[in-house]
Amino acid sequence: MGTSSLSKYRVWCVSENIYVEGWYESEPTTCPHNNTHSINSSLTTIVDVLENGISIDSSGKAKVHGTARPENTVTYFTGRGDDITIPNNVGGGDRFAIKHNIGDPMSQSIYADFNIINNETWIKEGYIIWQHADIDHMTMAVVPRVPAYTHVEGANTNFRLYSAGGIIIPAAGNGDVTFTGDILAMHGGLVYMPPSDKGVKPPAFWNATWNNTTHKFENLTAAPTGNGSYNIFAFEVTLNRFVNSVPLLGDDGNLRLTSEDCSQVGHGMRFKVTIESTEPDDHIWGASFVLTLFRAKTV
Numbered sequence: 001m002g003t004s005s006l007s008k009y010r011v012w013c014v015s016e017n018i019y020v021e022g023w024y025e026s027e028p029t030t031c032p033h034n035n036t037h038s039i040n041s042s043l044t045t046i047v048d049v050l051e052n053g054i055s056i057d058s059s060g061k062a063k064v065h066g067t068a069r070p071e072n073t074v075t076y077f078t079g080r081g082d083d084i085t086i087p088n089n090v091g092g093g094d095r096f097a098i099k100h101n102i103g104d105p106m107s108q109s110i111y112a113d114f115n116i117i118n119n120e121t122w123i124k125e126g127y128i129i130w131q132h133a134d135i136d137h138m139t140m141a142v143v144p145r146v147p148a149y150t151h152v153e154g155a156n157t158n159f160r161l162y163s164a165g166g167i168i169i170p171a172a173g174n175g176d177v178t179f180t181g182d183i184l185a186m187h188g189g190l191v192y193m194p195p196s197d198k199g200v201k202p203p204a205f206w207n208a209t210w211n212n213t214t215h216k217f218e219n220l221t222a223a224p225t226g227n228g229s230y231n232i233f234a235f236e237v238t239l240n241r242f243v244n245s246v247p248l249l250g251d252d253g254n255l256r257l258t259s260e261d262c263s264q265v266g267h268g269m270r271f272k273v274t275i276e277s278t279e280p281d282d283h284i285w286g287a288s289f290v291l292t293l294f295r296a297k298t299v
């Protein structure tokens with residue numbers, strides 16, 4: 001198979017008295033944006049080359065821009081979540097910090113919440129900053145937002161608790177779950193299940209459409225074969241664990257948890273950060289963290 005190349009030429013357009021650039025298979029003889037205008041060929045230069053669709057430099061090496069960032073997103077470093085009481089808020093939520101005082105529970109957790117339904121969000125990596133740690137530990141997991149409900153056999157609803165999977169699945173009028181909160185609210189309990197990097201969707205038992213005017217879901221329908229887009233979780237199960245019991249030591253320290261990959265965060269998912277203090281020597285210490293996200297909107 002033969003090779004093909006395109007070159008980006010910078011030419012001097014005599015009529016406009018300016019340089020103009022354009023891609024060509026061979027050196028142009030007229031101005032790129034108007035073929036009736038003449039050029040000064042002695043000033044023509046090549047500024048870039050594509051070989052078989054690959055940009056190369058003057059020595060023939062391919063020019064590669066490596067990034068895990070999905071299209072239509074930008075890099076976002078944040079030390080706080082979104083205010084989930086304001087549907088389109090970005091960055092106005094709780095700060096990512098936790099402090100352990102003597103006498104506090106030896107295991108403490110905080111949550112980081114985001115508005116994702118209108119703001120595609122991916123996680124890439126994170127940073128941990130700590131003070132006065134003595135081989136204490138931090139874990140970060142992704143958990144679902146759980147709706148308010150009652151579980152009564154014989155309630156005869158369209159929702160049934162499947163405790164083995166920790167989810168609420170469709171029922172045909174013989175269900176045992178009654179929601180006491182609004183399951184259609186923005187953060188009422190519907191959790192979007194993103195496909196894998198190969199496009200494989202995990203089992204999901206509900207479909208719904210988002211109304212951007214009312215800021216609520218509507219048209220909640222069952223997907224009993226698991227081919228839906230949303231799940232409703234009955235318990236706070238661990239969906240993913242990005243950081244597992246990382247040890248922290250020293251009066252002051254920081255750690256970058258680097259990655260070349262990224263994972264999509266589904267609407268309704270929360271980051272749960274847990275610190276575990278060393279026993280039996282209780283002591284005052286604290287930690288905070290920063291997340292590197294890719295988001296469609298940063299403000």
